[in-house]
Amino acid sequence: MENSSLLPVVVPTRSHSLVELPPSVARYVEAGLHGAENTKRGYAADLRSFQDYCEHHQVLHLPAEVTTVAGYVSQMADRGMKLATIRRHVAAIAKLHQLAGQPSPTGHEALQVVLDGIARLVGKRQRQAPAFTVAELKQSIRAMDVTTPTGLRDRALLLLGFAGAFRRSELVALNVEDVELTRQALVIHLRQSKTNQYGLEEDKAVFYSPSADFCPVRAVQEWIESLGRTSGPLFTRMSRGTQVRPAQPGQHRLTDQSVNDLVQRHLGISYSAHSLRASFVTIAVEAGQSNKAIKNQTKQKTDAMIERYARLDDVKRFNAAQYLGL
Incomplete structure (x- = not known):
């Protein structure tokens, strides 16, 4: 039987033609086609749903007809699913065919006409994670029992997540060795992120706070000291008795969902892990920080993304009408 690893690699291009490449490039093709792990997991669930729909209606899911996909997205809209969810399913179908x-x-x-119609009827405005205030964050920190490992971890995660404008996927991927203490700040070395999937290291700087109780640098230092190790996952799950789990590389790392649960437990059910990032942008804009300064931390590529992330729709707080001099 011929070894499949020696076979040429057939790659679908954007124009749907096929290009034959030597087997030595196989692992690069695999990485380029599939993308980030979180994306693959999300697409897999969406595609199971699409395949179930196709089997129920006795139509092909691959290759799928335009009418099949149109019927699928229409059904999702009729079930009250969010526009963002519908678009994600469509992206999964596109990736499957690619x-x-x-x-x-x-x-x-x-x-596209069907999707535009769904957008008009369902509504384009997606429910966004709200931004909390600094006062709300401080109140949640005060309520923590930081004499316990769980309290130390939760304080460090909330303060670092907010001050560093982190995505939850970035927080759970951090290792102890990614954290560098310098005289000016705590520097976090990001090996990969949603907007940087090619492994080019990016840095985020988190600075000392005048108050030790709310200082992200001191909080992270205390948490690392409690871990008693210099490598492995930074934020870990707790075993029974709220003890830190053993430092086994790659194991017992917090999950995306656990970060979301942690934020809601301390800040309230109306918030989510994404509120850490949204709150950073909102408070920075309100403080008069430049888009360039904000993007240095968020790693967003465009000013438009800052506008999207900033929660400035409270007409009582953010309104030029209060500065008219009347």
Whole structure:
């Protein structure tokens, strides 16, 4: 039987043609086609749903017809699913066809018309994670029992997540060795992020606070000291008795969902892990920080993304009408 690793690699291109490449490039092709791990997991669940729909209606899911995808997204809209969720399912279907080297129905003009109609009827405005205030964050920190490992961890995660404008996927991926203490700040070395999937290291700086109780640098230092190790996952789950789990590389790392649960436990059910990042942007904009300064921390690529993240729709707090001099 011929070794499959010696076979040429057939790659679907954006124009749906196929390019044959030597087997030595196979692992790079795999990484380029599949993308980030979180994306793959999300797409897998969406594609199971799409395949179930196709089996129920006795139509092909690969290659799928435009009418099939249109019916699928219409059903999701009728069930009250969010526009963002519907678009994610469409992206998953597009990725499935790309990986299979099949023309994707998702780019067809007729489907775009259907999606535009769904957007008008369902509403384009997605529910966004609200931003908390610094006062709310401080109140949640005061309520923690930082004499316990759980309290130390939670304080460090909330303060670092907010001051560093971290995504939850970035927080859970951090290792102890990614944290560097300098005289001016705590520097976090990001090996990969949503907007940097090619492994180019990016740095975030977190600075000392005048108050030790709310200082992200001191909080992270105390948490690392409690871990008693210099490598492995930075934020870990707790075993029974609220003890830190053993430092086994890659194991017992907090999950995305556990970060979300942690934020809601301390700040309230209306908030989410994304509120850490949204709050940073909102408070920085309110403080008059430049878009360049904000992007240095968030690693966003455009000013438009800052506008999207900032929660400045409270007409009583953010309104030029209060500065008219009347």
